[in-house]
Amino acid sequence: MASHIVGYPRMGPKRELKFALESFWDKKSSAEDLQKVAADLRSAIWKQMADAGIKYIPSNTFSYYDQVLDATSMLGAVPPRYGWNGGEIGFDTYFSMARGNASVPAMEMTKWFDTNYHFIVPELGPDVNFSYASHKAVDEYKEAKSLGVNTVPVLVGPVSYLLLSKPAKGVEKTFSLLSLLPKILPIYKEVISELKAAGASWIQFDEPTLVLDLDSHQLQAFTAAYADLESALSGLNVLIETYFADLTTEAYKTLVGLKGVTAYGLDLVRGTQTIDLVKAGFPEGKYLFAGVVDGRNIWANDLASSLSTLQQLEAIVGKDKLVVSTSCSLLHTAVDLVNETKLDDEIKSWLAFAAQKVVEVNALAKALAGQKDEAFFAANAAAQASRKSSPRVTNEAVQKAAAALKGSDHRRATNVSARLDAQQKKLNLPVLPTTTIGSFPQTLELRRVRREFKANKISEDDYVKAIKEEIKKVVDLQEELDIDVLVHGEPERNDMVEYFGEQLSGFAFTVNGWVQSYGSRCVKPPIIYGDVSRPKPMTVFWSSTAQSMTQRPMKGMLTGPVTILNWSFVRNDQPRFETCYQIALAIKDEVEDLEKAGINVIQIDEAALREGLPLRKSEHAFYLKWAVHSFRITNCGVQDTTQIHTHMCYSNFNDIIHSIIDMDADVITIENSRSDEKLLSVFREGVKYGAGIGPGVYDIHSPRIPSTEEIADRINKMLAVLETNILWVNPDCGLKTRKYAEVKPALNNMVAAAKLLRTQLASAK
Numbered sequence: 001m002a003s004h005i006v007g008y009p010r011m012g013p014k015r016e017l018k019f020a021l022e023s024f025w026d027k028k029s030s031a032e033d034l035q036k037v038a039a040d041l042r043s044a045i046w047k048q049m050a051d052a053g054i055k056y057i058p059s060n061t062f063s064y065y066d067q068v069l070d071a072t073s074m075l076g077a078v079p080p081r082y083g084w085n086g087g088e089i090g091f092d093t094y095f096s097m098a099r100g101n102a103s104v105p106a107m108e109m110t111k112w113f114d115t116n117y118h119f120i121v122p123e124l125g126p127d128v129n130f131s132y133a134s135h136k137a138v139d140e141y142k143e144a145k146s147l148g149v150n151t152v153p154v155l156v157g158p159v160s161y162l163l164l165s166k167p168a169k170g171v172e173k174t175f176s177l178l179s180l181l182p183k184i185l186p187i188y189k190e191v192i193s194e195l196k197a198a199g200a201s202w203i204q205f206d207e208p209t210l211v212l213d214l215d216s217h218q219l220q221a222f223t224a225a226y227a228d229l230e231s232a233l234s235g236l237n238v239l240i241e242t243y244f245a246d247l248t249t250e251a252y253k254t255l256v257g258l259k260g261v262t263a264y265g266l267d268l269v270r271g272t273q274t275i276d277l278v279k280a281g282f283p284e285g286k287y288l289f290a291g292v293v294d295g296r297n298i299w300a301n302d303l304a305s306s307l308s309t310l311q312q313l314e315a316i317v318g319k320d321k322l323v324v325s326t327s328c329s330l331l332h333t334a335v336d337l338v339n340e341t342k343l344d345d346e347i348k349s350w351l352a353f354a355a356q357k358v359v360e361v362n363a364l365a366k367a368l369a370g371q372k373d374e375a376f377f378a379a380n381a382a383a384q385a386s387r388k389s390s391p392r393v394t395n396e397a398v399q400k401a402a403a404a405l406k407g408s409d410h411r412r413a414t415n416v417s418a419r420l421d422a423q424q425k426k427l428n429l430p431v432l433p434t435t436t437i438g439s440f441p442q443t444l445e446l447r448r449v450r451r452e453f454k455a456n457k458i459s460e461d462d463y464v465k466a467i468k469e470e471i472k473k474v475v476d477l478q479e480e481l482d483i484d485v486l487v488h489g490e491p492e493r494n495d496m497v498e499y500f501g502e503q504l505s506g507f508a509f510t511v512n513g514w515v516q517s518y519g520s521r522c523v524k525p526p527i528i529y530g531d532v533s534r535p536k537p538m539t540v541f542w543s544s545t546a547q548s549m550t551q552r553p554m555k556g557m558l559t560g561p562v563t564i565l566n567w568s569f570v571r572n573d574q575p576r577f578e579t580c581y582q583i584a585l586a587i588k589d590e591v592e593d594l595e596k597a598g599i600n601v602i603q604i605d606e607a608a609l610r611e612g613l614p615l616r617k618s619e620h621a622f623y624l625k626w627a628v629h630s631f632r633i634t635n636c637g638v639q640d641t642t643q644i645h646t647h648m649c650y651s652n653f654n655d656i657i658h659s660i661i662d663m664d665a666d667v668i669t670i671e672n673s674r675s676d677e678k679l680l681s682v683f684r685e686g687v688k689y690g691a692g693i694g695p696g697v698y699d700i701h702s703p704r705i706p707s708t709e710e711i712a713d714r715i716n717k718m719l720a721v722l723e724t725n726i727l728w729v730n731p732d733c734g735l736k737t738r739k740y741a742e743v744k745p746a747l748n749n750m751v752a753a754a755k756l757l758r759t760q761l762a763s764a765k
Contacts, residue, residue, distance in 0.1 A: 001322065001369035003361045004056035004289050005049060006206075006241055006265065007154065007329025009354050010063055011516050012041050013336050021064065021520040024091075025099075031091055038062065042140065046149040048355065053362040056239075056289075058204065059144045059151035060137040061329060064091075065098045065519050067206075068119040068164060069107075071156040072097070075187050076133030079107065079123050079168060089133045098519060100702030108166065109518060109701065111611045113208060113244050115296070115332055116525075116567055118518035122161065124180060125171035132187050138194045145199060152239065153195050157207035158184055158229075159221045164209065178221045185225060189232040196236060204239040204265075208328075210255060211245035211271070213617050219254045230260035239289060241265035243328035244296075245615040252277045256286070263287030268309065269294045269327040275309070278316060288317045291327035292364065293357050298333055298513070298527060298569045300352040301360045303367075303380045310368050324365040330354040333569075334513035334525075346390065347508050347529060349383040387529075388573070395505070395531035402581045409629065410636040411664060416691045419666055420726075422640040426600060427553050431761060432715065432729050432754045433484040435694070437647050437669055438496075438557045438603065439734035440474045440489035441743055450494060467492050468545060475549045481747050482755075485553045485601055488546035490736070496559045496605065497567040501526030503538040504586055507568075518701075521737065527569045528579060534586035537593045544597045556594040556602040560646065561587055561630045566608035577626040584633040591635050595642050603645035604634055606663070607733075610653055624659040631663045643667060649696075649733045654682040657689075667692030671732045673699045673714060683721035693722060696732030697750060703738070705746045711753035724761060729754040 011017045020037035023029040042062050049057045063070050073094055078084040081104045084093045098120055100106035108121040137153050144151040161184070162177045195203060207222065226233075226240075238261045245267065247255065252274070255264055266274050268291050282288065290313055292306040314322050336355040340348060352360060363376050387393070412419065446466075453463040474489035493499040501507040507526045514522040539556060547554040561583035570579055587604065594602050609631070614623050635644045646663060649671035653660060660668065672680065672695035680695065697714045698706040711729075718727055729750060735743050 001319070001324065001365040002055040003053065003365040004152075004265075004323050004325040005054055005058060005330065005358060005361065006204075006243065006291070006295060006326050007058050007061035007331050008045050008049070009331050009333070009335050009516065010041070010061075011335070011514060011522055013339050014512055015514050015522055017041060017064075018514075018520040018522055025095070025520075034064075034091075038064065039143070042143065043147055046144050046147060046151065049358055050149050052358045053366070054358060056202065056323065057144075057149060057151045058154045059140045060154045061331070062140065064094065066119045068122065068156055068161070069094070069098055070134065070136060071161050072120070072122045073134035074132070074137065074155075074191065075161075075184055076131035077122055077124060077128055078133075086131065087133070088135065100699070100704045102704060105699060105704060106702045114611055114613060114615055115244075116515070116517055116523065116608065116611060117332060119164070122165035123168035124162070124165045124177055125168040125175060126179075128168075128180070128183070130180075130183050130187055132190045135194070137191055138198055141195055141200055142198050150199070150201070152202040152204050153200055154204040154206060154241075155188070155191065157205035157240070158188055158225050159218075160207045160209040162221075163212075163218065178218065181221060181225055181228075185228050188229060192229070192232045192236070200236065202237040202239060203233070204241055206241045206243075208241075208243050210240075210242045210251045211247055211267075211615055213248070214251060216250075219250060222254050222258060226258040226260055233260045237262040237287075239263040239265055239287070241289070242271075243267040243291065244270055246271040246273045247277065249277065256281075256283050261286075263289055263323070265289035265291060265325060267291045267327040270296070271327075275313070278313060282317050285321070286317070287321045287323055288313060289323045289325040291325045293324075293326045293360050295326040295328040295330050295357070296332045297572060298351050298353055299572055300350055300356070300380060300383055301364075302384055303360065303364060303377050306364055307367055310364060314368065322368070324361050324368065326357060326361060330357055331516060333357065334510060334515055336512075339512040340510050342511050343508060346386065346392075347527070350387045350529070351527070353513070393530040393571075393573075395533060398506075398531040398533045398582055398585075401585055402578060405581055405585075405633065410632045412632075412636055412638070412640075414640050416664060416666060419640045419643075420692065423600075423643045423666065426641045427485075427643065429484055429553075431724055431758050432727055434729045434751050434754050435483060435485040435555070435669070436478075436487055436731060436747070437734045438487050438490055438555070438605070439493070439736035440477075440487070440491075441738055441740050442491075442494075442736045443740075446470055446491050447494075450492070467542070471542070471546050472549055475546060475554075477744070479550060479552065481744075481751050483552075483747065483751060485555060486546070486550055487555050487557060488542060490557060490734075492542055495523055496734075497564050498524055498526055500538060500559050500564060501528075501568065503536070504532050504534055504583070506530040506532040506582070523567065525568050528565075528571050530571070532579065532582040532586055534589050538590055540590070540593050540597050543594055543599050547599060553601045554599065555645065556591075556599040558587055558590060558594075558602065558604045558634075560604045560606040560609070561634060562612060562627045563606050563608040566612040577630075580626060580630045581633070584630040587634040588637065592637055595638050600641065601643045601645065602635070602638070603647060604631065604665075605647045606631055607647060607649050609648060609660075610656055613656065620656075624656065628659050628662050631665075635665075645669065645692075647733075657682050657687055661689060661691070665691060667694065667728060669694035669728065669730050670696065672696040673732050680717060680721055689722070690726065692726050692728055694728030694730040697729055697753070698731055698746060700731050700733045700735055700738055703742055705742055706749060708749040708752045708756065711750050712756050715753060715757050719757070
């Protein structure tokens with residue numbers, strides 16, 4: 001029985017690629033140095049899978065930034081502003097598209113479906129001259145082959161590529177991106193031809209958009225594309241991989257009817273109903289790549305249950321046509337449990353990271369073939385039983401408090417316009433108040449202090465002294481820049497979710513459980529294994545300390561319950577909304593303690609609220625109801641004079657704007673500049689927003705420093721659709737990934753732009 005892995009993490013077990021990328025970007029190492037680190041990582045991944053007995057090993061799932069950007073490079077779809085003149089795309093052009101450069105902004109970045117991974121959105125139009133401009137897929141196939149590993153090259157499928165794109169600036173929004181299929185398919189044919197010549201026997205096209213709500217025209221595009229590719233694919237085994245949700249009946253019919261296709265990859269973890277479609281009919285002689293091992297969470301597979309599912313499928317598709325696989329790429333999980341030296345043995349026995357999932361896939365394949373490893377299965381069953389019965393998972397008081405939430409919508413008693421009036425009397429802010437989103441640059445020295453404190457190399461007194469000095473530096477800088485509402489810069493936090501999880505019960509933490517979010521940015525999601533509560537205040541000391549350093553309002557900075565949930569590895573033994581309500585109650589306690597400590601502005605970030613939106617529209621209403629309710633729970637008990645902010649970033653928010661309004665925050669700051677001010681269109685279309693709002697005026701994920709005039713122009717566009725008295729001026733997101741040499745001039749220009757507009761508005765009266 002064969003086994004397959006959809007894709008594998010790229011960063012390396014100890015973030016080797018991250019450090020190599022950042023060294024290269026900082027001009028501390030060469031392109032050759034970066035390429036060597038990448039080649040070593042690829043070699044280790046292929047060898048690991050081969051040694052584990054995996055038959056279908058992927059190649060071209062490695063990326064220096066993002067697999068969709070790799071596809072853009074392959075197709076030569078470089079926006080003109082990057083000055084690319086043809087030929088093989090090199091690092092300069094590639095990273096300029098991803099990160100921007102001194103003269104031009106980056107391409108838009110948004111969430112990959114409902115994950116915390118981000119991709120670079122292709123910008124397309126009728127005048128794009130596609131050309132075969134990156135041979136990466138073929139080069140990596142040959143590289144693996146030279147190491148003795150015959151891989152399955154993976155390409156982003158042509159239809160999903162177009163459906164995930166957007167019309168370029170200046171192109172009509174109604175332009176049909178699918179009309180470009182005839183232009184990109186010749187490039188795909190060139191790639192296929194080279195892979196065949198290099199000796200490939202299988203090829204994998206990732207077409208995850210098949211799980212979305214597609215209309216008949218969109219589904220027809222899949223049929224047309226693979227009919228066109230059929231002759232080019234002749235002689236190859238072709239796998240179409242889908243993941244993240246169930247297929248609709250229509251999408252399933254389209255998938256199994258595609259010409260020239262040998263195999264279908266299905267997510268049977270998040271797509272549990274898809275099994276019913278397979279049972280109702282599966283094409284004879286085709287392969288089913290059954291995704292029964294979860295690629296998006298870190299819990300050990302229930303091997304007995306998965307084996308039972310596989311045996312049912314085997315009876316339908318045939319013994320030699322069933323391949324055991326992961327539900328999606330393992331990119332979304334941590335790399336290797338072996339590197340976790342601080343997790344206790346009980347919790348560790350409940351987990352499986354990417355390396356362990358590879359072993360699980362092969363163990364299931366062998367068991368299906370009659371070579372079951374009884375000891376391995378017995379250990380797995382014992383771990384499953386241990387997790388179900390462990391007393392550390394359940395807290396009756398927490399469950400009782402969460403159950404008591406039913407029956408109230410937890411709205412603040414006064415409407416938002418009355419609250420804003422009360423807050424303005426207390427805060428006395430100017431028109432177009434300026435603020436930042438929370439974090440300030442995390443210097444090497446700051447990281448060293450936190451690292452040494454965690455390792456017990458410096459005392460708590462020395463640590464507190466160092467953090468206070470950093471906060472004072474950030475406060476003084478903001479006062480010097482004349483920012484109106486300040487932040488303390490979050491110097492005590494490495495990560496916004498990890499910081500809170502470390503102080504909440506029911507959470508466990510890893511040492512090297514890193515997961516790529518975008519580019520070199522990695523996060524270390526906490527593991528929610530049990531009921532959640534807050535044993536003691538988490539941020540009150542630092543926020544109070546910062547407020548004592550200034551007469552200006554200081555924001556208390558919290559991460560919201562939905563974001564903590566969506567950016568953690570969440571327990572899978574109860575509904576997600578139950579866990580979210582527990583987190584909401586913990587954050588509510590913190591909000592009320594901040595208010596008692598004299599903090600008058602409290603930001604509760606919900607950066608990931610949109611990210612958790614289910615992929616199917618039929619499931620949206622239920623998710624939004626409990627997600628928005630969870631946010632309201634956190635701040636329903638504060639006074640009218642306490643201003644509640646929230647922040648959201650790097651998703652398309654227009655389709656959930658009414659739910660955002662229903663959150664009933666006093667002020668929302670929201671990413672806007674990198675997505676071509678897409679957010680503003682919803683207000684042009686007549687949506688009325690009465691609370692404070694700060695659409696971001698510059699992109700913090702690029703090192704580029706915007707001018708005062710550019711920011712003022714952005715603010716003017718906002719003033720065309722939003723009332724002056726509700727508009728705030730702020731960056732897109734937090735500043736932790738930037739350097740002070742970039743942050744100071746950018747914020748200086750931002751404040752100057754706000755003052756310029758205030759003067760113009762005053763003179764216009």
